[in-house]
Amino acid sequence: MLRKGFAIAALGFAMLAGPALGATTFEEPKDVHWSFEGPFGKFDKAQLQRGYKVYREVCSACHAMNLMYFRNLGQPGGPFYDEKYPNPNDNPYVKSLAKDIQVGDIDSETGDAIKRPAGSADKFPSPFPNEPAARASNGGALPPDLSVIAKAREGGPAYIYSLLSGFEEAPAGLTVPPGKHYNPYYPGDLSSFWTGKGPAPKGGFISMPPPLGPNKVTFDDGSPSTVQQQAKDVSAFLMWAAEPKMEERKRFGLGAMIYLLILTGLLYASYRAIWRNVSH
Amino acid sequence: MSGHSTYEPKTGIERWLDTRLPVIRFAMDTMVDFPTPKNLNYWWTFGAILSLMLVFQIVTGVVLAMHYVPHVDYAFASVERIMRDVNYGWLIRYMHANGASMFFIAVYVHIFRNLYYGSYKAPREVLWLLGCVIYLLMMATAFMGYVLPWGQMSFHGAVVITNLLGALPVIGDAITTWLWGGFAVDDPTLNRFFSLHYLLPFMIAGVVGLHIWALHVPGNNNPTGVNVKSKEDTVPFHPYYTVKDAFAIGVFLLMFAYFVFYSPNALGHADNYIPANPLVTPQHIVPEWYFLPFYAILRAVPNKLGGVLAMFGAIGCLFVLPWLDTSKVRSMRYRPTAKLYFFIFVLACIVLGFCGARLPDDPVIPGVTSFILIDSDLNSFVWLSRIAALYYFAYFLVITPILGLTETPLPVPESISEPVLTEKKD
Numbered sequence: 001m002l003r004k005g006f007a008i009a010a011l012g013f014a015m016l017a018g019p020a021l022g023a024t025t026f027e028e029p030k031d032v033h034w035s036f037e038g039p040f041g042k043f044d045k046a047q048l049q050r051g052y053k054v055y056r057e058v059c060s061a062c063h064a065m066n067l068m069y070f071r072n073l074g075q076p077g078g079p080f081y082d083e084k085y086p087n088p089n090d091n092p093y094v095k096s097l098a099k100d101i102q103v104g105d106i107d108s109e110t111g112d113a114i115k116r117p118a119g120s121a122d123k124f125p126s127p128f129p130n131e132p133a134a135r136a137s138n139g140g141a142l143p144p145d146l147s148v149i150a151k152a153r154e155g156g157p158a159y160i161y162s163l164l165s166g167f168e169e170a171p172a173g174l175t176v177p178p179g180k181h182y183n184p185y186y187p188g189d190l191s192s193f194w195t196g197k198g199p200a201p202k203g204g205f206i207s208m209p210p211p212l213g214p215n216k217v218t219f220d221d222g223s224p225s226t227v228q229q230q231a232k233d234v235s236a237f238l239m240w241a242a243e244p245k246m247e248e249r250k251r252f253g254l255g256a257m258i259y260l261l262i263l264t265g266l267l268y269a270s271y272r273a274i275w276r277n278v279s280h
Numbered sequence: 281m282s283g284h285s286t287y288e289p290k291t292g293i294e295r296w297l298d299t300r301l302p303v304i305r306f307a308m309d310t311m312v313d314f315p316t317p318k319n320l321n322y323w324w325t326f327g328a329i330l331s332l333m334l335v336f337q338i339v340t341g342v343v344l345a346m347h348y349v350p351h352v353d354y355a356f357a358s359v360e361r362i363m364r365d366v367n368y369g370w371l372i373r374y375m376h377a378n379g380a381s382m383f384f385i386a387v388y389v390h391i392f393r394n395l396y397y398g399s400y401k402a403p404r405e406v407l408w409l410l411g412c413v414i415y416l417l418m419m420a421t422a423f424m425g426y427v428l429p430w431g432q433m434s435f436h437g438a439v440v441i442t443n444l445l446g447a448l449p450v451i452g453d454a455i456t457t458w459l460w461g462g463f464a465v466d467d468p469t470l471n472r473f474f475s476l477h478y479l480l481p482f483m484i485a486g487v488v489g490l491h492i493w494a495l496h497v498p499g500n501n502n503p504t505g506v507n508v509k510s511k512e513d514t515v516p517f518h519p520y521y522t523v524k525d526a527f528a529i530g531v532f533l534l535m536f537a538y539f540v541f542y543s544p545n546a547l548g549h550a551d552n553y554i555p556a557n558p559l560v561t562p563q564h565i566v567p568e569w570y571f572l573p574f575y576a577i578l579r580a581v582p583n584k585l586g587g588v589l590a591m592f593g594a595i596g597c598l599f600v601l602p603w604l605d606t607s608k609v610r611s612m613r614y615r616p617t618a619k620l621y622f623f624i625f626v627l628a629c630i631v632l633g634f635c636g637a638r639l640p641d642d643p644v645i646p647g648v649t650s651f652i653l654i655d656s657d658l659n660s661f662v663w664l665s666r667i668a669a670l671y672y673f674a675y676f677l678v679i680t681p682i683l684g685l686t687e688t689p690l691p692v693p694e695s696i697s698e699p700v701l702t703e704k705k706d
Contacts, residue, residue, distance in 0.1 A: 249370055250542065271526075
């Protein structure tokens with residue numbers, strides 16, 4: 001009787017239900033397997049190196065990473081860490097990577113603004129001198145800083161991977177404004193741009209054009225340079241950049257958990273022993 | 281701190297000190313010899329867990345303050361610098377951030393335990409009131425601490441919460457400006473929040489001292505709610521409860537460590553890793569999980585001032601609870617009807633928490649539209665939070681006073697020892 005009532009009520013509600021009002025929608029990020037998942041997961045060094053190359057050759061044209069220094073690339077857990085150089089500033093590979101990049105400085109003799117090759121203690125330079133310049137070059141949109149982007153977006157690296165590899169032709173019936181690009185993984189509300197049948201497609205318009213392309217980056221280790229591969233590698237690199245101490249954290253955590261388990265076990269045994277003769 | 285002291289100084293130096301500053305006597309009376317009911321269950325271990333969490337938060341916080349820069353231009357980067365360049369900075373910061381959540385988990389268990397076993401009733405009203413003061417101070421401290429990393433959620437959370445005071449008639453705007461130190465949440469606000477965030481924990485520590493003092497006058501309540509009648513009912517605090525508390529702390533720390541080492545950002549919000557930008561408002565402004573039930577109550581009332589009053593009233597109910605409860609029986613173990621209402625109350629708090637995390641107009645059952653009641657669809661989180669908030673207030677203001685007069689409690693044991701010897705504990 002009660003169930004029948006519910007069924008009728010549900011039917012009534014369903015008939016009352018009008019068209020859904022506009023709201024932010026997005027496609028759930030793709031399911032990706034990462035080497036750094038789980039309590040024992042570690043970064044894949046080769047992947048981080050490829051990811052750095054994607055960042056350097058593609059992303060860094062528009063996106064800053066203000067919290068990153070070249071030395072970070074050679075620190076323990078980093079893409080170019082070498083046991084022979086415990087001080088990452090001495091790492092020759094890091095030095096040579098830095099040397100290829102020009103950074104701004106002040107001439108100590110004349111006080112003039114100059115450019116010089118970066119050293120390992122330098123920050124990654126920003127592609128634009130300031131925010132208005134960045135917006136002026138990007139159709140009014142501001143390319144976000146990527147230092148902690150993998151922690152600053154719901155879905156983390158899987159979201160970044162899905163976004164970078166998920167650009168699609170806009171479905172018929174969707175009017176894409178000039179300078180914008182349809183991406184189903186980018187949160188947005190497309191209902192006012194939609195003239196097709198049924199509900200508006202999930203996703204939103206992003207100002208960033210599809211940044212990756214087949215063979216856009218040549219990987220030194222011979223990995224096939226597909227969009228998927230580039231997107232996956234750069235997402236892993238950005239995760240490392242956001243959490244450079246993750247490996248150290250998990251390693252430390254294992255010791256801490258084992259210690260606490262033993263301690264708790266001993267405390268439980270003491271508790272049982274002390275309370276043995278008390279009825280409670 | 282009171283009662284009969286059993287300490288006898290044995291050495292010359294102890295006797296000398298005892299007549300000048302009896303700190304050893306004090307420590308022995310409060311932490312070693314203190315007679316404690318022998319039937320306390322694991323719900324009673326959260327007091328010790330809370331003390332430890334307070335120490336953790338102060339120690340990690342003092343170290344963080346050595347590296348943190350309270351300035352709108354540098355705060356975000358200084359926190360990330362702690363994570364990246366300070367030795368074990370990631371550990372200290374993740375312990376502090378997750379420690380706040382653990383602190384609130386423990387305090388909520390502690391409060392619910394109080395409600396269930398009637399620990400707030402005479403003669404422990406002052407003990408309870410001090411606990412409420414600690415909880416208020418904790419909320420203020422946690423709120424200001426969350427502002428310090430100066431991420432998007434920090435900034436916009438601070439804007440939303442401080443703006444609430446603007447709802448007060450006449451003086452609202454003046455108070456808000458005074459609190460901000462300007463006409464918007466800005467550098468002066470961040471600086472004073474940092475200053476107060478450093479100050480309040482020590483005030484909490486002070487009130488905790490009073491809380492423990494007030495505990496040691498009547499002594500612990502216990503799961504039966506029956507007063508201690510004889511020495512048979514108690515055991516000395518040490519080693520019986522030091523070891524039991526230590527074991528519970530071990531289990532709690534395992535959970536804490538799991539979050540710190542394997543899921544350090546699970547309890548936070550991704551938006552707070554975006555540096556604060558006053559010109560871009562996040563889609564959803566949500567407080568940390570431990571404030572969500574109150575946030576839901578705030579939004580359940582359509583009027584802003586009404587919402588603010590309801591939110592503070594929800595905490596105010598806790599303060600007057602000892603005088604609202606008319607039941608002569610302390611423990612709900614012997615109050616089956618009250619027990620039922622209590623569990624619905626716990627459920628209502630959890631429901632409010634869920635509602636606080638959602639947009640008010642989102643449907644509870646997806647895809648179903650019912651009918652507009654007053655201002656919103658009945659199938660919406662705002663209506664669910666109204667129902668739950670109504671129960672929240674009814675529990676304190678209606679159910680608790682009336683139930684104590686109308687219910688028929690089960691027979692209460694003569695003493696603590698009696699049920700221990702005759703029946704199985706629950």
